[in-house]
Each structure stands twice: as C-alpha cells, then as structure tokens.
Amino acid sequence: MKSLTRPEQISFNVNGEPRDVVIYPGETLLYTLRGDALGLTGAKPGCENGDCGACTVLVNEIPVKSCMVLTPEVEDQAITTVEGLQNAPIQQAFLDHNAFQCGYCTSGFLMVGHALSQDVDNGSPERTVEWLRSNICRCTGYQEIYDAVSSVAHPNG
C-alpha cells in the first residue's frame, strides 16, 4: 500500500525524463509542475476548479486537468506538458491559423489538440468539437482554435 502522510519524494516521468520530486500528500499536479523543483509553468492556473482547462496536461497521453489530480496519483506515470511538445504539428497549426489572442488558454488547447492529433484514424469534426468543449478561451478565439486543431486531428475533412 502506498501511504503519504508527510512531504516525501516520488518519481514520475515528465516530458520523457525521469524526475524525482519531494511533494506534500495534498499537492495537486498543477502545483507540483509549476513549483521550483520542476519549473514547468506552461500549465496555467485558471479557475483551479476543473472548468477552464488552462492547466491541461497529458497523463499517459490522455488529457487531464492538472488542478484536479493529486500528484501522488500519478506516481510512476508519464506526464507531458506543453514544454514537452517539440515541433509537434499542433504548434505549427496554431501559428498558421492565428489560433491565439492573449495566449493564457493556449497551452491547454495545445495539449488537447496534440492528444487528438495522435489518433487521426478516429478523428472527426464532431470528436474535435466534443474534446475542445473541455477548454475555455475568454478571448473567444474558438473558430481559429477549432480550425488549427481540425487541421491536425482530422486533416482529411
């Protein structure tokens, strides 16, 4: 049985690299990622209530809202943050479609779009819309974001 009752070191894989971090048992993944030990500030604290999606990262390639995950839950699992996207097609697609305004929500949308782009065989406009409903853009740049994500999630229409 795993038991954490005080600050303790746990291990996981972040952006392809094994990392050991000392965490509090009640720490959220968002807090751990953005903390001094990792310094990965790409995942943004927005609502911290699971509504906005600005903190979205991938856990084992599945999008999750990192404000809604306790860090001990993801011990030994693979985390991908926006910093881990290296020349991913979704990044160029956002540039090509001018899919950002203030940019605060962008990393969350990029992670959802990247996850969709990894499963093009099941891609469809309906699936893209459904997945993108998980994130909020307060600048309301939804059409450009949809166009960018669609270009990599279901490139053949």
Place this chain on the structure above:
Amino acid sequence: MMPNPLHYYRPDTITEARDLFEQLQRANQRPTYYGGGTEILTRSRLNDGDFDAVIDLKGIPELHVHEQDGSRLRFGSVLRLTELADRDLWPFLTATVDRIADHTTRGQITLGGNLFSTLPYKEALLPFLVSDSADLTVATPDGVKQRRLADVFDEELRLDPGDFLISVTVDGQEAKALAFKSFKMTRQDWIDYPLVTIGTARREDGSIRAAFSGWSSFPFTSSRVNKILSNTQKPPEERAREAVAAMPFHAVDDIHGSSEYRQFVTQYTLARMLKELEAQS
C-alpha cells in the same frame, strides 16, 4: 494545492482499504474514499470537505473490472466515464454518462464517484434505476456482499460508513432488450449542470420507464409516472403532460431554471422522447 495536512493512501486490496478506513477512524482521522477526485478536490478548495485523509481506490484491481461476466454486465466503480463510453458495453449507460461534464473531466470522473456524488445529479444512476436487475457489489466488514440497488437506494445509495462500492452489475439480457433514450437539457450551454436529465426505456412488454435527474435534489423513478407513460392509448404529448403533473416531488427552483421552466422543459422533452422511442418499435 489542498489544505495540509491531507494524508494520501493507495491500498492494493479490498481488505486493506476497508481495514484502513476503520484504522484511520480509530486514530481520530476523517477518511474518505477517493476515485477520480474531481469533486473532492473542488470541495477541498472551498474548505467544504469533512476529511483529512483520502483512500485512493484506483490501486485495487477488482474495481477496474469492465466485462460481461456470465449473464451480467459488470462495471467497476473506478472506471472513468470515458472508459465506459469507449468500451460501450451498455449503450444506455454510454449515452447517459457521455453528457456528464466535459470530455477531459469525464476522463477523470469515475462511475463510483458519480453514483456517490454529493451533488444532486448522479446521472449515471438513471439507467440502473429503470432496470429491474441492478445489483451492487459492496466491500463490508464481513467481506464482499451483493446488494440489490433497489434495497439501498433511498434518494441516494446508502451504504454503511466505511463500506465502499466495488462494482455495479445488471442483467445483460435485460440491458440489451431495453430500447432507450437519454436526454440532458441545460439552460443554455452544452457543458452545464442539467435542468433535467431524463433516461427513458421501453421494455420488451411495451411498458415504459423513466428516471429523472435535476428535477429534484436527487434522482428518482416513479411507478405512477411510469404507468402514465406506458399508456399508449394516449398520445405522447398528453402522457408527458400528465406525467409532469403526477411527479412525486416538486421541481426545484434554482439558478439553472425556475420550477415552472423545468416543468415546461421536462414536458416537451418527455413528449419528444416518447415519440422517438415508439417510432423505434
């Protein structure tokens, strides 16, 4: 970050989890079982949670079961809502859970978490409420026990303190024989709490059952309403009007919609569902 000190435990077996709960209580801690965490973390952030230790049940293999087990469909309590939808073992359940929250959040919410939510909605209950054969497999101090859902459901699923849900089962033949419709109606946005979510099913004998979430502060089904809906001598619009008038509880009046608006939405949604259900046959 959650208020500290919060203790985190991830047992590997049912017995470990059950014993740990009692052990923590004896040590004057306030444990709670933890599935997807979405509700617990939200409530913690608002200091609205009477717990200082979470027992994460996701390390227990029996709670991940997702299969046709003989004649029964078995759904483990820590299955994510997206897992239920992707596997689609029971399309009625898929159609209902696929409208809870948003896609990313459904990848975190577990079946057990939804069924035992402190929120009024618990939409995943609706398909089980309209079936006759739903059972719960529960971890108790005396070992693993089977409970009929109908026996433990009284406005909510009532388990003894420290007991937890391992899985929910339903008879596979009954589940597959139900023609169904599941509609969630919100005030405006696609992603929102429901004004009303309705699960309706037409049984092999032609009778119709409906279960409702969002109408009152808990999900319910009503034999009186089901009898009205099953009277196919009357047109769907009339049955829907009579059903809404015969509801056993008042429609709630809240930020999502007034009581009158809920009644109006429920009535026209029910009429539409009846038409579609009966057109299928």
